Amino acid sequence: MxxxxxxxxxxxxxxxxxxxxxxxxxxxxxxxxxxxxxxxxxxxxxxxxxxxxxxxxxxxxxxxxxxxxxxxxxxxxxxxxxxxxxxxxxxxxxxxxxxxxxxxxxxxxxxxxxxxxxxxxxxxxxxxxxxxxxxxxxxxxxxxxxxxxxxxxxxxxxxxxxxxxxxxxxxxxxxxxKGVSLYHVTAHGRAAHAGLEPERGVSTTLELAHQVLTVSALPDAERGTSVTPTVLTSGHTTNTVPDAGRFAVDVRVRDTAEQSRVDRAMRALRPVLSGARLEITGGPNRPxxxxxxxxxxxxxxxxxxxxxxxxxxxxxxxxxxxxxxxxxxxxxxxxxxxxxxxxxxxxxxxxxxxxxxxxxxxxxxxxxxxxxxDPPPRTGARRAGPVFQGDRP
Structure with a gap:
């Protein structure tokens, strides 16, 4: 120089x-x-x-x-x-x-x-x-x-x-x-006519509403952890009990321990409505x-x-x-x-x-x-923690 x-x-x-x-x-x-x-x-x-x-x-x-x-x-x-x-x-x-x-x-x-x-x-x-x-x-x-x-x-x-x-x-x-995790929570239900026999259906809109509330309780502000449900879709027509829907979840964390905690909680989600089924995809994206x-x-x-x-x-x-x-x-x-x-x-x-x-x-x-x-020492090893996968942060 x-x-x-x-x-x-x-x-x-x-x-x-x-x-x-x-x-x-x-x-x-x-x-x-x-x-x-x-x-x-x-x-x-x-x-x-x-x-x-x-x-x-x-x-x-x-x-x-x-x-x-x-x-x-x-x-x-x-x-x-x-x-x-x-x-x-x-x-x-x-x-x-x-x-x-x-x-x-x-x-x-x-x-x-x-x-x-x-x-x-x-x-x-x-x-x-x-x-x-x-x-x-x-x-x-x-x-x-x-x-x-x-x-x-x-x-x-x-x-x-x-x-x-x-x-x-x-x-x-x-x-x-912050590290990033990205999830999709997909609900499967049963379709029915919303006016003639709604009781025969299993509504994914209602199931997802329960799950959104559960997920919204996962943040920890003191540790800087945000868990944010974002885009939500359910059903196809206004006169049908919806049988399919999903919502996305954006997670931001300061440390891998929190990333693991939220990941365990997301994978532990269980359906609330009888007859509904949940599918959890995604996971930790970046440490x-x-x-x-x-x-x-x-x-x-x-x-x-x-x-x-x-x-x-x-x-x-x-x-x-x-x-x-x-x-x-x-x-x-x-x-x-x-x-x-x-x-x-x-x-x-x-x-x-x-x-x-x-x-x-x-x-x-x-x-x-x-x-x-004057090179510094390096750890030479990946941190212990969740398995990271690709998707948009």
């Missing part, structure tokens, strides 16, 4: 903004495989220009992911991001890329294409990037259905994972994320990213920020999940939220604060270099 890391990143800031415009102007909604493939090609070209080497292009179930393994040394530090977004094709027409009064706007700029630009420029500034792996996936916004095993495999080989998701409020790093996984990396970031003349980073616990949950779940120390400062993720006011980019990128470069030269 240069003698003045922040000064170097300030000097290349115009290039960073141009790179961000290139990525934002290539729309990449997760569900559109062609769009994601096109975006991967654009990210490949940009990353190759900054790093000097092309990535491996990994296609799983039609979804395109990119991996740079730099140098000849074994992988030690994983920089992790995604190039897919929640924004459908055509969003640029309503929310075009712009830079006004030091603020970048545009779909996907904050979540998380600015993070990709930061990763490329940070690694390009390293004196020796050997041992760095950059993994950029194409389905994170869907819950990483095709990239989950890839993320876990790469993280398992590294001593640390640095996640380029956008920052928490005020630029805070994300030092804890929590707990403070213990990030504490050592946050301490390093604080020390390095002081050396760089930057404000002291602070940590924040957030409810949303990311691929950082997956890296922490395999025992790899993980620090999340190292990407852009701004706000409005997934919303019309999505934006990035330009003035924060040089310092954040310099800190990322310094932290990566520090981990390469």
């Amino acid at each position: 240069t003698a003045s890391p922040v000064g170097h990143m300030t000097a290349v800031l115009p290039q960073m903004i141009a790179d961000l415009e290139t990525l934002v102007c290539c729309e990449s909604p997760s569900a559109d495989l062609d769009a994601v493939a096109t975006s991967a090609a654009v990210v490949t070209e940009l990353g190759t220009a900054r790093l000097g080497v092309p990535p491996e292009r990994i296609v799983v179930e039609g979804r395109t992911h990119l991996r740079w393994r730099l140098g000849d040394a074994p992988s030690r530090v994983l920089l992790l991001g995604h190039h897919d977004t929640v924004w459908p094709i055509g969003s640029l027409a309503r929310h075009p890329f712009s830079v006004v009064d030091g603020v970048v706007s545009g779909p996907g700029c904050f979540d998380m294409k600015a993070g990709l630009v930061m990763a490329f420029h940070a690694v390009a500034a390293l004196p020796d990037p050997s041992g760095v792996t950059i993994l950029i996936t194409g389905d994170e916004e869907l819950g990483s259905p095709s990239s989950r095993s890839l993320v876990e495999e790469e993280a398992s080989a590294c001593v640390a994972a640095l996640v380029l998701e956008a920052s928490a409020d005020g630029g805070a790093l994300k030092t804890a994320r 929590p990213l707990e403070h213990g996984s990030s504490a050592g990396l946050l301490a390093r970031a604080i020390t390095l920020a002081g050396r760089l003349g930057l404000p002291e980073p602070v940590g924040a616990a957030v409810g949303g999940a990311s691929d950082g949950n997956l890296t922490a779940g395999v025992g790899t120390p993980t620090l999340d939220g190292l990407g852009a400062v701004g706000g409005g993720a997934h919303a019309d006011d999505e934006h990035v604060v330009v003035a924060e980019l040089p310092g954040r990128t310099a800190l990322l470069a310094a932290l990566t270099d520090d981990l390469l030269t």
Whole structure:
């Protein structure tokens, strides 16, 4: 790196903004495989220009992911991001890329294409990037259905994972994320005419009403556990006792013990109405990213920020999940939220604060270099806990 890391990143800031415009102007909604493939090609070209080497292009179930393994040394530090977004094709027409009064706007700029630009420029500034792996996936916004095993495999080989998701409020790093479980409770009953002989039916609407109340009693606010029944459907016509229906349940937890408790309770649900039958599907989706996984990396970031003349980073616990949950779940120390400062993720006011980019990128470069030269110990083992399965978080 240069003698003045922040000064170097300030000097290349115009290039960073141009790179961000290139990525934002290539729309990449997760569900559109062609769009994601096109975006991967654009990210490949940009990353190759900054790093000097092309990535491996990994296609799983039609979804395109990119991996740079730099140098000849074994992988030690994983920089992790995604190039897919929640924004459908055509969003640029309503929310075009712009830079006004030091603020970048545009779909996907904050979540998380600015993070990709930061990763490329940070690694390009390293004196020796050997041992760095950059993994950029194409389905994170869907819950990483095709990239989950890839993320876990790469993280398992590294001593640390640095996640380029956008920052928490005020630029805070994300030092804890809740784990996620997702369920469907399906009820089977018996149909009957609602006016002529309703007593012959077994109503799944009524059965599900009982189950929703039971599930709604499972949260534990003191432990930060939410258990939220969400979408509910039952029946097909207004004059028929419904014989089929289901509702979804979203669970967020701070620790795996709570995830296991809720899982046991969900699988213990039993029908209330005679003749009704229940089917419980789903389960734990992502383990929590707990403070213990990030504490050592946050301490390093604080020390390095002081050396760089930057404000002291602070940590924040957030409810949303990311691929950082997956890296922490395999025992790899993980620090999340190292990407852009701004706000409005997934919303019309999505934006990035330009003035924060040089310092954040310099800190990322310094932290990566520090981990390469002085790697921390890692647990090397997946945490004990529930079995995790894929679905959208």
